[in-house]
Amino acid sequence: MKLYCLSGHPTLPCNVLKFKSTTIMLDCGLDTTSVLNFLPLPLVHSPRLSKLPSWVSKDGTINLEKELKECAGRVFVDSQPEFCLPERELLDLSTIDVILISNYHCMMALPYITEHTGFTGTVYATEPTLQIGRLLMEELVKFMERVPKAQSATCWKNKEIQRMLPGPLKDAVDVWTWKRSYSMQEVNSALSKVQLVGYSQKVELFGAVQVSPLSSGYSLGSSNWIIQSHHEKVAYVSGSSLLTTHPQPMDQSSLKNSDVLILTGLTQMPTANPDGMLGEFCSNLAMTIRAGGNVLVPCYSSGVIYDLLECLYQFIESANLGTTPFYFISPVANSSLEFSQIFAEWLCHNKQSKVYLPEPPFPHAELIQTNKLKHYPSIHGDFSSEFRQPCVVFTGHPSLRFGDVVHFMELWGKSGLNTIIFTEPDFSYLDALAPYQPLAMKCVYCPIDTRLNFHQVSKLLKEVQPLHVVCPEQYTQPPLTQSHRSDLMLELQPPPMPYRRCSVLNLPFRRRYERVYILPELANSLVPSEIKPGVSMATVSAVLHSKDNKHTLQSVPKPPPVPPSKKRKRVMEEPPVVLAPKPLLSGAVPLEAFLATLQKHGITEVKVEETADGHILHLQAEDTLIQLEEDGTHIVCDNNEPLRTTLRDLVLRFLQKL
């Protein structure tokens, strides 16, 4: 069993598992942090961004006038933002049989994998994952297509040139794998390969293994996966959460007794407790509004925003913010808010029960009804006429490089009254803000990451007790910035197997058994004999038939009647004569009883000699030796066949036959 690791990002994994002749891709996350190296795409013409100076190296030798711009003391690539794709050279992607998706954040690279690679397999995901994933992809494509940039920058990627560049650009890795966004057509084609599954539904793959999604508690429809054969079990744990938020709670017990547990998607903010962050979010929001400022929340259009809105729903009354408008701006805002209300079976118990009442599961419906929350596809159109300040705006993209958020940054950045509150943990907020410096706006970083933290995961692992754990190497040491926090890493016995981008791991795991079926008529012909109470044995002669990873024992075909022929051309063509096999013997010969039996049969002069393996009986009168050993009995008797036969029969009396 092998694991190919195509992504180095611990929360946006992409691994391929080869297990029992199947090739299974586990998630295909898209690392979007690469976009931080690009200039923001303004929705409205920005004089500031359009007049940036080109970057020229100090000695003037490198001049990529078109590609690199200097902004706020840093160098950015001026082109359509590009994403860091999973590794595509490590193995032939067309050999992948299935892709298992664990949540909508971990499928954003799907079109890059399923399109133009010869992929012919199936993608398995739950319905909310598919629908919300589609929304996120659609949003991404729209963000890009709204601000078309013809130019694609490639010169800077030249190794020689990149080496000379300043700052983060110089250190960017795998820049040649960076690709521009896909098109809507590619998204549709990729998503057409998705087959929907429900929690605990078992899907057979070629008869060899069975895969089944389990609720992981992280987001709507998010799942962990169990991949098992009859005798082996692999658990794939991706973004999971034990907190009580909107999704169905995590199914932990089904992860028990795995041989290997692949652990990804732990919290990216191990020191930031979500509850504390939520409190921080609310108090900063209230503080800003009270002082007459606006609040900008760059966020994804699905996920934590549901919890934020729910929390605000309760908070705005107590903080006397009743009249402040909340705006949610995204090309998919409407669908996201509505989708969340219809996936009742995927929600936590509390919300599920609301489905039977005349009220929607999420309170944001009420916020919309009462006009406290308004949503728009973009800042153009209706929004501009209804926009009222001070207000709170939720909009994407959290990288601050594209989407409507760019406009609000330009609009509000210059006033110290306003606040930007980062809630998504995927991007470093300082890097995200880099092209907007200097900034008067107040910045608050309260990343809300509900995924498992190290404390929770160690408890979980103690409970489910996998034999081996595989995880990204980042989890096996304390975070770089907090090297003293030895509590922020996985410590297990045996130690977890770490992987990084491009690792190929041989999983320490031997297949010891295989299930074989036996046909009824064959089973019928068996003659079991009990070798000890409750255990019977029988010998089988049969033909082993293997097809589609299923093994069956069938009766030996009767030899066809020998065709009458006068000449036997070749002896070899004759079917082998099937002899009735000799019975198998088992048991041991008890010395005392055996001696007594010999005496009964007139053999009285027996000299017993003890050896390392048993006994040697010397029948002096008959000049015969009987060697009784643990796994064999020899009768050494020259020229006295009747005696030998008698002795043999006496020995056999004590043994059981099969």
Next chain:
Amino acid sequence: MDRECASLLPSVCEVLADSGRSVPDDTSLEKLLDWFTELTEAGGSLLEACPCLLKFISTVVHNTASDPGVLSFTLRLTGLMAATEDGFKMLQEQSVLNQVFNLQHWQEAGLWDDPCLRIGWIQGLRSTLQHPKALRFFVQSDFIDSLLQLQTDTSLFVASAANQMLAHILLFFQKVLSAGSNGVSKTEEEDERRIHHSVTDLEPPAVTMETSAEYSAVVKGISEYLKESLIPKEKTKLHQSLQILKLLALLLAQAGPPLRDKLLQTVTDSLEQLVTAGCSRLTLPLMDVILAANRGHHDTVHTARAVRILLLPLDIITGPTLLGTNATADEHPFSVVEQLKSKTSCISMICVCLTNTPQITLTLPGVLPCPPVLIVTAVVSLLRICSGTSSSSSTVCSEVCRNVIGSGKVQKCALEALTALNSSPGVKEKISEVFTILIQYLDNPDSDPTVLHKSYQALVKWIRACTDLSLITDQLRQDLVEVVRKRACDMRWEVRDSTVEFLGHLAGVHVSVSSGEEVCDASEALLGGCCTTPLLREALQDTESYVRASAISALAKTLTHSWRQGAALTQDQTEIVSRLLEILSQDTEGFPRRAVVQYFISWFFSRSSHSPPSSSTSSTSLLMECVRTVLSQGSADLDWEVKVHTLELAELLLDQAFSAHRGYRKGSDAHRALQHPYGVVSDQAYALHTHTGTHTEGVQSDLAHVVEQGVISALLSGLVDCDRPVALKACRLLITLRETICPLSLGALDATAATATVSCELLGRGWGQEITKILGMEKSDRAREADVSAQRSSGAADGGGDSVTVSVCEVLRSLGLDERLDVLTQSSDHIHNSPLSLLQDILTASGAHTHPDTKPGQEVIVDCY
């Protein structure tokens, strides 16, 4: 004992002694015993007062079918009676004593298995052991072994009682002997009298040589036992060791030198052995013993050692700074580090250490291994480690630090320690560092409400201790403003409440600004003055009533200074006042309304104590207008505490009006004691203030003024209030007023004549009607008819009847205030709590139980409450 009780007691004894009758519940017996104890303590002899008890005891003791509860009661009663030498002698003569405490008797009767009986035996003996005769009895009966056995009894209560008893024997007779050995000879008579009078009096009775020998034997027996049994025979059987450690802690905390030395001498080896055994379950009790041994033990060598041991966990975690780098290997015992690696023991050890640090810094400087300032530094570093922001410089292990990261318990303990360390010598220079860590805690999103609260407390305490705040940088001040602003918007009301409270406390602290010349309040110095009032005004709108209440109190504290100076009101302050009156009339919760009344009390108080009442600035006239509103609305409030506070305001007005008059007693001292513990109480000290006005216009005009302000109405309405504390307070104030304006003494007749002309109005409804009724003023037929018709008509709401105008003096004299006061001062359950009622209850209950017609299930259950 009154006659009635004495006559009932024999029948009660009969009921209790009759095993065929069902027994009253435990609480009745407890109450009965309490009553007997009271009687004894009052100096009466039980045996003389109720001879029936002796018969009762012997009857019960001989009847093995008695209920264990009654038996236990009897044992304890016997002990009580034998507590005096007289009683003891008599019981012994009747050979009751031997019978009652005879262990064998109880064991043979199979009653010893009942823990109830065992505890009765222990407690009875304990009460007896108040004089040498009892000690002799104890020693001669060979009770010591049985008692030691009971120390590890299966019942926790029995075991604990045995422990207490052992401690009692050693400690009580230790005092007796040490006093006796002073050689002061006392006449027998004197002793007789003293013992006769009080059993709890700790003055030692006569001591003889035998007593001393017996005591030594007991001490020897017990300490040998302690020594032997301290080390657990098996690792798993720690119960006995735990009990002994508890006993040792108890003894060492109170024992005087000879006993203490003897004990320490005997058990030190075993203690050391126990320490090296490294049983983590015994760590805490062991530490208690060490602490107790150290207490009051001023020998510097031992104290220094104890201090080092106590500081060891902190030293290990924060890096070797406290005990010096030369802390030898034997001070870093492997076992301590090992114990710190386990999370539970780590947290409890570090908490014990932290709790003791403030006290440690106050011990003699020679004893401390380091200056107190280093301890502050260590606590600050621990707080940093706890919040996960810094690593330890300790090389020992990160494993230990991991146990305290994020531990709320350690954070709270460390914050408490830091708070208390503010007054340690030479630590003021650390204020900036302390500020930094506290602000960091206040800012930390993961700090729970209690941690935030304690951080605020620590800040206030440190500011109070360091009156010179020039060490606080502008950056720190700015950070503090930011964090306070943020916390004022917190989701959790507890946090908002602490924040608002903090602002109030800060305003109450006076600090010198930079040069040390100018003094201002700390909120202005640290927060710049522009932050406090807007935040508090905002908090008046809070959804949580506690926060609103705290905001009101904090506003009062913030404004006290300007009130004192008689500054003119700002627009802001006027708006606050109208908002407060709105709260008083509209808020649905009691807390904010109480706080509003308190607000006006402190305003009135601070103003009146500093400016003459005649000064009619705009501020004064607004205040007086408000006071009138508060008096009328507050006395009509539904919440009794609001009403009591309103009466306090009325009292202040009375104080102001009459304190210069002859015969006026100020009630301010009394009213502090009356305040309810849960009420919102401002910290404002009610210092005595001097009245500057002279006795010019006489009582008459003052009284007229008071009536006009609505004080009399408030008092009268309070008097007929259904809440007892309100009525009581009003009644006391009315009596004071009566004594002042219309005293019955002859010399004051002149004044009475003049004041008699001042009158007030009683409305024909509500409290006015009640007062009218008390006064017995007959209504004319016509008025009654009008009354009836008014009730019939739907518009009865605003006018129930005619109002009457009466003379204030007349009212005060005719209300029967003194009789009312008598009734009101008695607690509402005084009738049901009397011994008589108790005895009657027991009799009634037994009667009901034995009544032949009573069917099962219809039993009357005695409700003693």
